[in-house]
Amino acid sequence: MSIAVLGAGAFGTALAVALSAKGPVALWGRRIEWREENPLLPGVTLPASVSVTESLPDAEVLLVAIPAQALGGFLSGHGARLDGRALVSCAKGIDLATGRSPARMLAEACPDATVAVLTGPSFAADIARGLPTALTLACADRQAGHELQHALSTPVLRLYRTTDVTGAELGGALKNVIAIAAGVAIGAGLGDSARAAIITRGFAEMTRFAAAKGADAETLTGLSGLGDLILTATSEQSRNFRYGLALGRAEAFDPDVTVEGAATARAVAAIAAREGIEMPVSTLIAGLAGGRVGVKQAVELLLARPLKEE
Numbered sequence: 001m002s003i004a005v006l007g008a009g010a011f012g013t014a015l016a017v018a019l020s021a022k023g024p025v026a027l028w029g030r031r032i033e034w035r036e037e038n039p040l041l042p043g044v045t046l047p048a049s050v051s052v053t054e055s056l057p058d059a060e061v062l063l064v065a066i067p068a069q070a071l072g073g074f075l076s077g078h079g080a081r082l083d084g085r086a087l088v089s090c091a092k093g094i095d096l097a098t099g100r101s102p103a104r105m106l107a108e109a110c111p112d113a114t115v116a117v118l119t120g121p122s123f124a125a126d127i128a129r130g131l132p133t134a135l136t137l138a139c140a141d142r143q144a145g146h147e148l149q150h151a152l153s154t155p156v157l158r159l160y161r162t163t164d165v166t167g168a169e170l171g172g173a174l175k176n177v178i179a180i181a182a183g184v185a186i187g188a189g190l191g192d193s194a195r196a197a198i199i200t201r202g203f204a205e206m207t208r209f210a211a212a213k214g215a216d217a218e219t220l221t222g223l224s225g226l227g228d229l230i231l232t233a234t235s236e237q238s239r240n241f242r243y244g245l246a247l248g249r250a251e252a253f254d255p256d257v258t259v260e261g262a263a264t265a266r267a268v269a270a271i272a273a274r275e276g277i278e279m280p281v282s283t284l285i286a287g288l289a290g291g292r293v294g295v296k297q298a299v300e301l302l303l304a305r306p307l308k309e310e
């Protein structure tokens with residue numbers, strides 16, 4: 001299967017580099033102002049088997065690595081040209097404008113495409129360096145999922161398979177929100193014990209939300225949920241965690257850095273309020289990110305919640 005990556009940011013570039021070990025890969029970006037080294041992925045030289053292009057490639061498999069909040073705009077311009085192929089969503093978020101997941105947006109824009117999701121604990125820099133990584137490939141069509149799993153695995157990039165697209169995708173989106181909360185806890189000096197509490201209770205609400213949306217709760221315990229939560233909530237390599245650190249320290253954060261969890265928190269809080277799903281941590285992160293709540297008040301609100309069974 002011929003493979004192309006759409007979105008020449010850190011993750012798209014890293015995926016192209018990793019998959020080029022198996023054969024030529026086209027890497028599409030809307031405005032490429034670099035050739036051998038992507039400034040969003042410093043220190044990685046593109047191998048000759050990756051061809052960078054500004055024309056949409058004709059490959060059979062397209063990995064879509066465009067941030068969730070930019071996907072709607074991208075699809076309204078290019079969606080029709082992607083139909084009928086295998087589209088693998090690599091974004092971890094929920095569209096703020098529509099409340100839709102990236103896979104659903106792809107499926108609606110391209111009704112004849114096979115849609116899958118690639119997600120799990122993986123920093124772009126690690127993947128690009130060829131470090132061992134395990135991810136989840138989710139596809140409702142079992143046969144197509146099997147084929148994609150094999151097409152996109154390499155000796156160091158190990159893909160596990162599931163048919164639970166909703167569970168895999170929501171795990172990846174929601175862990176970004178909890179990673180921000182973990183960063184806030186550390187940045188505000190609340191300590192490692194508080195962070196462990198946030199991660200654990202955050203995981204409970206991730207599972208609650210995903211189950212309410214039809215996911216299998218067990219999927220959340222896999223790479224795409226718990227696995228990615230552990231990575232993102234404990235590592236300063238994570239942009240979501242670093243954004244939370246900055247919030248906790250009342251410091252500014254570069255607005256050009258992609259922080260999927262900030263918009264996702266707002267999307268999740270709106271859905272949760274509308275549908276009566278209890279999401280206390282995500283709702284507070286939405287308030288913090290939107291500047292409506294301060295850190296001190298957020299902590300007080302969390303601690304003032306009624307005592308309950310675990």
Ligand SMILES: NC(=O)C1=CN([C@@H]2O[C@H](COP(=O)(O)OP(=O)(O)OC[C@H]3O[C@@H](n4cnc5c(N)ncnc54)[C@H](O)[C@@H]3O)[C@@H](O)[C@H]2O)C=CC1
Nearest residue numbers: 008009010011012030040065067070074091092123124258
């Ligand atoms: N960086 C990482 O370690 C990982 C990132 N991801 C996910 O991958 C997705 C992309 O993230 P990154 O590549 O890290 O972000 P990034 O900030 O490095 O790059 C984003 C890229 O998207 C491009 N872009 C923005 N709007 C566009 C549009 N309308 N049309 C075409 N291109 C557009 C930008 O020009 C930029 O090249 C996010 O959902 C992120 O959560 C997933 C796993 C790991």
Ligand SMILES: O=C(CO)COP(=O)(O)O
Nearest residue numbers: 120121122123238239240
């Ligand atoms: O999703 C990621 C790791 O799996 C990347 O996390 P950040 O977007 O927080 O850097």
